[in-house]
Amino acid sequence: MEVVLHLPVVPNVELVAAKAVETMGGALGMKRNRVEAASVAVVEACLNAMEHGGGPMVVRLSCEVEDTRRRLLIEVEDHGGGFRPETSSRAGSTRVLGCASKRGWGLTLIRELMDEVQIRSQPGMTLVRMWKYVENGA
Amino acid sequence: MNEEHLKLSKDLLSHGVGVIAAAGYINNEGGQAIADAAMELMGQGCGTLLIDLEGTRIINSIGVSILLEIMEKLLEERGRLAFCNLTPTIAKTFEIMGLVQYASIYPDRQTARAELGIQT
Numbered sequence: 001m002e003v004v005l006h007l008p009v010v011p012n013v014e015l016v017a018a019k020a021v022e023t024m025g026g027a028l029g030m031k032r033n034r035v036e037a038a039s040v041a042v043v044e045a046c047l048n049a050m051e052h053g054g055g056p057m058v059v060r061l062s063c064e065v066e067d068t069r070r071r072l073l074i075e076v077e078d079h080g081g082g083f084r085p086e087t088s089s090r091a092g093s094t095r096v097l098g099c100a101s102k103r104g105w106g107l108t109l110i111r112e113l114m115d116e117v118q119i120r121s122q123p124g125m126t127l128v129r130m131w132k133y134v135e136n137g138a
Numbered sequence: 139m140n141e142e143h144l145k146l147s148k149d150l151l152s153h154g155v156g157v158i159a160a161a162g163y164i165n166n167e168g169g170q171a172i173a174d175a176a177m178e179l180m181g182q183g184c185g186t187l188l189i190d191l192e193g194t195r196i197i198n199s200i201g202v203s204i205l206l207e208i209m210e211k212l213l214e215e216r217g218r219l220a221f222c223n224l225t226p227t228i229a230k231t232f233e234i235m236g237l238v239q240y241a242s243i244y245p246d247r248q249t250a251r252a253e254l255g256i257q258t
Contacts, residue, residue: 105199
């Protein structure tokens with residue numbers, strides 16, 4: 001089972017990806033809370049791709065099996081200038097108030113809401129790969 | 139898509155308590171709509187603001203950053219901000235982004251009303 005979306009940069013297009021995650025997660029039997037976490041993560045990945053990617057993005061959804069456990073793989077690819085993932089997360093929430101900019105939470109949320117995340121980025125291509133297991137296991 | 143447009147209502151109750159009910163996608167536009175409603179209520183004397191997110195299942199960090207700005211303004215005025223009816227994912231997002239350090243979170247509106255001393 002695979003879904004591939006080629007999404008243009010238009011307002012709220014990230015909801016198309018979220019709807020696809022909702023549909024596919026539901027088809028896999030994923031619990032609602034887990035589907036919603038994956039939906040928010042894909043929304044954040046799409047927003048980053050739109051803001052920094054400079055053009056259309058590709059979202060791919062597929063089901064994998066890892067050590068007998070099924071998981072949903074979500075990939076968001078853009079073709080922008082790239083970035084250094086290791087230096088791009090916010091350190092924490094302690095200095096939220098009083099900061100002029102309250103933005104920049106996307107990667108932190110993705111990492112917290114998904115079970116596994118890999119980011120490959122170079123000039124011309126960024127690929128965010130993130131996994132959510134169908135069942136919440138140890 | 140139903141989530142795309144935020145349905146919003148606001149009400150100023152007695153003793154300076156305001157309630158905003160928001161259902162839908164909280165993005166930049168949704169967050170700004172809540173902020174506008176909050177500012178209007180604060181202008182009318184609201185010092186305690188309860189935001190009820192029943193019916194909201196998808197948010198993004200831009201929308202939440204606007205909620206942080208509302209919280210900042212309320213705290214500047216020595217006000218209080220509270221939320222109720224959060225999904226687990228939205229509650230976790232608020233926790234990650236630091237809202238829960240400064241805002242109260244209640245499971246439902248009835249509990250929020252009781253805890254905040256809101257008259258029915």
